[in-house]
Amino acid sequence: MKKLLPIAAITLLLLPSACSGQSTPATVKPGTYRAVLKTRGGELPFGLDIQPTAGKANTYTVFALNGNERLPMDPATVQDDSLHIPIALFESELVAKIDGNVLRGVWRRRRTAQQSQTLPFEAQHGLNYRFTPDGKPVTTNLTGKWATDFGSKSGKVDTVNAVGVFDQKGNHLTGTFLTPTGDYRYLDGNVVGDSLFLSCFDGSHVYLFKAKHDPATKTLMGGQWAGVSGYESWVAHFDPKAELPDPAKLTYLKSSAKTLNFSFPEPNGKTVSMSDPRFKNKVTIVQILGSWCPNCMDETNFLSPWYKRNKKRGIELVGLAFERSPEMAESGPKIDRMKERFKIDYPVALAGTNDKAQASKALPDLNAVVAFPTTIFIDKKGQVRHIHTGFSGPGTGKYYDQYVEEFNRLIDKLLAE
Template structure:
């Protein structure tokens, strides 16, 4: 159910009782979606200043830091400013209830009910019910819109121990990040909450003449839904991410966009001349882009002395610097980015392609373009396989480093 609640109304309701202490530790949290309850973990610990709390969202192996949380008048606020969202909940002992909300436009917020219980660390099922199937391995997957007009190919990669399972889905435009859940009998249950995306996967496993299959539903956010099917296939694969986007014949890649300070940065600037340059097409709203940034930011600090440069081209919800500049700056601060990130336009793929006319198209955020010392595009990688993909992430890192080393040696 979609609720539109004002912060003022919620705050008034939450200040009626005397303040009680907030219990630190692990909380099992849920938000309500059209597909049912979506569970995730929250680890809440007192901050060093005793006035705030550090909070991590827990999805399998991932511990994703939220912004510093505040607790006043029995109300806990956990902001996720990068994604313009927050959890606001009233605490009553070892229970908290409230909303997760995300800004849509202006002062309008999309909100859904939130609840958490202290001391519970299971995902979907508390009773240890056994799994009757083991889904470890690779699955050739197809997602379908509810009207059947749109399909997306994917590869599911799962690791299961007992009735606990973790993994993700890789697609041509990126992955679904860290998914965690349970296998109960022949039912697969997976979820992820990262402050921006709310993912809930459910499926039934079946063995038949054509092999093992999964048939289920996928819910994203409060209302979006798809169906999906998968077939166990150790050789499942996706199109080559290096062949989806390319430079048009006879075109030369270039750009000129402003930083949040309004300083114009161009590919023809001296800082890029004679250097291997990595161009990151991204958005501050995009969790896959944040995974790539979490790789590129420390990589740049370690490798820039070798003669490499990195520059980010941010395509945001607004092309107005007064609105999007602060978002870019928050992203730079959060990830310690020391390379320029420019406001290049709005987060529409067609508009991004218009802003970079040398490209045949922009298929995904992120897209990574690598140029040699002469300014020639040598490689374009569509999407990003983040750390939640395991060996696929390791493979990307190895190939990326290998290509940079090769270009530096030329």
């Protein structure tokens, strides 16, 4: 006589997961999360907005939140018990185990084919403050411009190599640092007592700033932690008149050069050259950039739709990408991914590696390439008329608005000639 199996055993045999070995993926609670990376300088907080993607199972739409910026990540997916948030443009990702209202895991960034950098990551659902809840009392107000010296050896502002631009409301602080080669994008944080705390995470920029304010001397003194292991001390002095060097004088055409000459391949196999017919009798903008560069992405986010609106006026635009690898097999897909992300319909060629010395050799008509991005304006006769080093992105507020106004004014002038 055969023995009968217990009812519990029969039930287990009938369950699909028991038969197939498959388990139902975990679900992520939708909403706002207070996320932190655990760095050498302490917790680096930022916001995440995670929402299920309509019509796609186990897929989520994710935004990183820094100040006024909602930066879209690539589509996130749940695999078993973990959420995977790729940031392909910057070759990084957030991977975290789902544990109710909490995500725990790592941020990982690829540096080479064999090497990655990682930092511990954690996110708590339902919290929307940065370093400390809003409304806590403060003893200082940091709104305004601050002449800044990153890397100060004396503890004083010996060299102004950046300008801090801050806006404080209560204990909530936003702003950025302007530098001769670009800005630090959207920084968000708090004033706690007499101290400044600011942070930014966009998948590439990983910045944490801390400083103590001395109201007697109107001085901030602290440190900046960048990425996995970067650190630099900084000092800032309140100065409403603080200014940076003229960005139009850092890179220029050599006296021996008549115009900008280049010839580089696109990922599609075509070669783009300044002598191409498409540029003849056109006002041409040359964008020196890299797909790895967040400031370049800010500029591209401006230039791509601007070009669509203005190209019929007799304007051309070309991007010269300096990537981490000079090999098209490695860098071509990154350029294509960037073009798709920002809907770029002007040519972007691989010009070399992102080492500034190598970039300068690739464009020998220039004195040097000192920053990514650098934007070169060429008139209808093929003459270089203006070179702007760096880019003040939308995180800089009025400085971005001023740049856009000056940009359009220059283009109008060149078109009218």
